[in-house]
Amino acid sequence: MIIDKLYKFVEERGPVCVGLDTSIHYIPEEFIKKHKDEYSALFEFNRSIIDATYDISACYKVQIAYYEALGVEGLKVYKETLKYIKEKGLIAICDIKRSDISSTARMYAKAHFEGDFEGDFITLNPYMGLDSVEEYLNYVKEKEKGIFLLLKTSNKGSSDIQMMKLENGRRVYEQVGDLFNKVAEEYKGECGYSSIGFVVGCTDTKEASIIRERYKDSFFLIPGYGVQGGTSEDVRRLMKGKNGGVVNSSRGILLAYKKYGDDFDVAARKEVLRMREEILNGI
Numbered sequence: 424m425i426i427d428k429l430y431k432f433v434e435e436r437g438p439v440c441v442g443l444d445t446s447i448h449y450i451p452e453e454f455i456k457k458h459k460d461e462y463s464a465l466f467e468f469n470r471s472i473i474d475a476t477y478d479i480s481a482c483y484k485v486q487i488a489y490y491e492a493l494g495v496e497g498l499k500v501y502k503e504t505l506k507y508i509k510e511k512g513l514i515a516i517c518d519i520k521r522s523d524i525s526s527t528a529r530m531y532a533k534a535h536f537e538g539d540f541e542g543d544f545i546t547l548n549p550y551m552g553l554d555s556v557e558e559y560l561n562y563v564k565e566k567e568k569g570i571f572l573l574l575k576t577s578n579k580g581s582s583d584i585q586m587m588k589l590e591n592g593r594r595v596y597e598q599v600g601d602l603f604n605k606v607a608e609e610y611k612g613e614c615g616y617s618s619i620g621f622v623v624g625c626t627d628t629k630e631a632s633i634i635r636e637r638y639k640d641s642f643f644l645i646p647g648y649g650v651q652g653g654t655s656e657d658v659r660r661l662m663k664g665k666n667g668g669v670v671n672s673s674r675g676i677l678l679a680y681k682k683y684g685d686d687f688d689v690a691a692r693k694e695v696l697r698m699r700e701e702i703l704n705g706i
């Protein structure tokens with residue numbers, strides 16, 4: 424199961440997930456000038472970040488929106504970045520947040536679990552229900568793939584719907600979490616976690632411990648650290664020890680050169696080390 428590989432990397436390298444939400448505007452101008460065009464600079468920037476951080480990071484989360492926004496040329500960079508991660512034996516989480524009826528979901532599964540845009544894990548929005556996720560499950564069982572389902576997101580608006588109380592007393596996110604937790608049981612690896620995990624933002628201090636307590640055996644992808652305001656203390660409420668999840672930081676790592684004044688790859692490494700130390704020290 425792919426979760427066993429991720430768990431092993433978390434144990435060996437720490438829980439940091441490097442977010443490759445790479446905007447052209449984040450790349451230093453001198454670096455862009457050294458390359459044929461913006462797209463090759465974009466790929467080389469990603470490659471340098473990966474080379475500088477792979478031995479101290481659990482995985483890479485590649486946010487497709489940043490590449491889609493650049494059209495076909497951007498998607499080629501997305502593809503090349505995923506290929507590079509795979510060639511180095513690392514783990515890619517494709518942050519695509521798809522959700523659709525099953526016939527369309529089948530196509531999304533094909534697009535992101537095989538072919539040009541293949542990754543190890545994908546993110547899905549499960550709020551369309553069980554049948555919107557079913558088409559992906561065969562890949563989890565047979566092709567060493569994994570899924571992170573949005574549960575309680577890091578944005579302020581997550582309280583608009585996800586926190587609503589239903590007549591049965593549960594919150595909407597609990598209804599969704601309980602439903603998919605049962606499904607996840609069938610995809611457990613040797614590490615005890617399932618290849619179907621949840622996305623839980625670390626920006627809701629109050630709800631974090633409740634979520635961890637309710638989903639004791641789930642592996643979490645945790646965004647919201649740093650720029651969005653989540654702290655290491657918030658992360659620890661969700662982590663369940665040192666290896667119950669991975670903690671994403673995108674802008675905090677990609678733009679670390681502005682904070683440290685070093686070359687961007689050197690600064691990215693410094694920031695991953697700082698973040699890892701800050702999170703693990705309190706556990």
Ligand SMILES: O=c1ccn([C@@H]2O[C@H](COP(=O)(O)O)[C@@H](O)[C@H]2O)c(=O)[nH]1
Pocket residue numbers: 442444486518575576577578622623624646647648649650651671672673674675
């Ligand atoms: O609840 C969620 C789910 C996904 N994200 C994604 O994580 C990164 C966060 O980027 P930062 O620069 O570290 O804030 C981004 O790709 C989001 O789309 C999230 O933030 N919250």
